[in-house]
Each structure stands twice: as C-alpha cells, then as structure tokens.
Amino acid sequence: MFSSGFEAVTLEPLKDGYQNITGRDSRTGFSWPISILGASKSGLHMINHDNQQALRNEIQTVTGHDGRPTRALYSVENYAHHGDTQSPYEILDITDGRRDLYIRYWIKLDRSSLTQPNKWRTFFEWKTKGYANGSGFRLISFIYTDDDGKPYWVWQGDRDPEHPIWEIDNRDIPVPMGKWFLTEFYWHWSEGKDGRALWRINGQVVGDHFGPTTRNHKPVDFIMLTQIYGNANPKYQWVDDIEIWDGLPE
Numbered sequence: 001m002f003s004s005g006f007e008a009v010t011l012e013p014l015k016d017g018y019q020n021i022t023g024r025d026s027r028t029g030f031s032w033p034i035s036i037l038g039a040s041k042s043g044l045h046m047i048n049h050d051n052q053q054a055l056r057n058e059i060q061t062v063t064g065h066d067g068r069p070t071r072a073l074y075s076v077e078n079y080a081h082h083g084d085t086q087s088p089y090e091i092l093d094i095t096d097g098r099r100d101l102y103i104r105y106w107i108k109l110d111r112s113s114l115t116q117p118n119k120w121r122t123f124f125e126w127k128t129k130g131y132a133n134g135s136g137f138r139l140i141s142f143i144y145t146d147d148d149g150k151p152y153w154v155w156q157g158d159r160d161p162e163h164p165i166w167e168i169d170n171r172d173i174p175v176p177m178g179k180w181f182l183t184e185f186y187w188h189w190s191e192g193k194d195g196r197a198l199w200r201i202n203g204q205v206v207g208d209h210f211g212p213t214t215r216n217h218k219p220v221d222f223i224m225l226t227q228i229y230g231n232a233n234p235k236y237q238w239v240d241d242i243e244i245w246d247g248l249p250e
C-alpha cells in the first residue's frame with residue numbers, strides 16, 4: 001500500500017499547522033502525502049510548537065540501520081508548551097477504517113530522555129471516530145520509565161487516556177536507546193473476540209491482544225503513523241523505511 005525511505009522527497013514549510021511531505025520516493029516509487037484507506041489529507045501536525053521553538057522536524061541524511069547513509073525523518077521536542085506539545089504524522093479523514101492494517105518502520109530514539117523516573121513518550125497511535133466525545137477507542141504504544149528510571153513498553157487500548165480497556169506491560173524486552181530498532185504494528189479491526197492488536201520490536205512480541213479493537217462499532221478515523229509526544233523532554237528521534245501493508249505479512 002505504501003513504502004518510503006524519504007529518498008528525494010521534500011518536507012514543506014509549516015502552513016496552517018501542518019508540515020507536508022511531498023514528492024515521489026526515488027527508491028520505492030511511492031508518493032507523498034500518504035492517502036491509504038481513503039484518507040483525504042496527511043501531514044506532520046505541529047501542535048503547540050511555540051513558534052517552532054518547542055518542536056522541529058527535518059529530513060536529514062544520517063547513518064541508517066544497515067550502516068549506510070540514508071534519508072530519515074528527524075523530530076525533536078525541546079519542551080512542552082501549554083501541555084500537549086507534539087508532532088504526529090497524521091493520516092486524516094479515513095473512509096475505510098474497518099480494514100486490517102500492518103505498519104512497520106525503523107526508529108532511533110535519543111539516549112537520555114528515558115533515564116529519569118516516571119517519564120513517558122509515545123511514537124504511534126490511532127483513534128476511532130467518537131474518541132473525542134468518549135464513545136470511541138484508541139490504540140497506542142508507550143514507553144514509560146519506572147521509579148528507578150528504567151524504561152519499559154506499554155501497549156494499550158483505551159476509551160480515554162485515564163481509562164484503559166486493556167493494557168499490556170512488557171519489562172522483558174530491552175528498550176533500545178541511541179540505536180536503530182524495527183517496530184511493527186498490526187491490527188484486525190473488530191468489536192468481537194476475533195479482534196487483534198500486535199506490537200513487535202526487532203521481531204520480538206511486546207504485546208499481542210486478542211479481543212475488541214474498537215467500541216460502538218466505530219471505524220478508525222485517523223492514524224498517527226509517527227509521533228513525538230510525552231513528558232520526557234528534551235527528546236528526539238529518527239524514522240526511516242516506512243512500510244504499510246493491507247495485512248500481516250507471512
């Protein structure tokens with residue numbers, strides 16, 4: 001459905017709250033912006049960026065996960081401005097939000113933001129229609145730190161940020177910092193027992209939930225494909241080699 005490593009694409013200047021990525025990837029042939037599942041718009045949403053001092057996005061040439069030069073999306077959050085400073089890449093106004101989807105990409109987090117007690121950050125989530133008024137569902141990946149400042153994974157489905165419907169904590173798989181790792185997300189949309197939400201890191205299962213992945217039959221409304229958000233500031237990350245499939249690869 002989509003594949004890009006940011007080769008020969010352009011990050012446009014901020015306009016009306018969004019930075020758009022445009023152009024055709026010279027390696028994969030896929031074009032930005034992403035328009036899967038009938039989405040009418042997508043871009044990096046700069047929320048409470050304080051005149052772009054709290055947040056910044058760039059496409060940089062860096063050493064990739066295979067040790068070779070690559071183009072990657074760099075995002076940094078220096079501080080929170082009015083509480084919810086963040087910069088998700090939003091795939092918006094989805095019209096076909098009841099389909100299976102599989103997403104994978106490589107990500108590299110900074111070394112220091114997750115070393116203090118009781119911090120958190122997220123880099124992926126989606127919400128169904130109705131989530132804002134309490135009738136929907138959100139799927140979200142977190143990294144938290146415990147009282148000793150040790151990071152761990154949390155995979156969660158909720159009806160609002162304070163009320164998880166289910167939560168899977170994983171303290172067994174180390175959280176890579178300062179190095180590239182592969183993250184994979186898959187879900188089967190359902191209100192029944194056949195629903196599924198899978199998260200893997202470097203091929204290891206962080207969490208694999210079986211059961212409802214929505215509420216009140218609400219379809220997925222928008223996907224935050226990448227995200228930089230949380231109280232662990234300052235923080236930064238690189239993202240590369242995004243792939244989106246219409247099902248879990250064999």
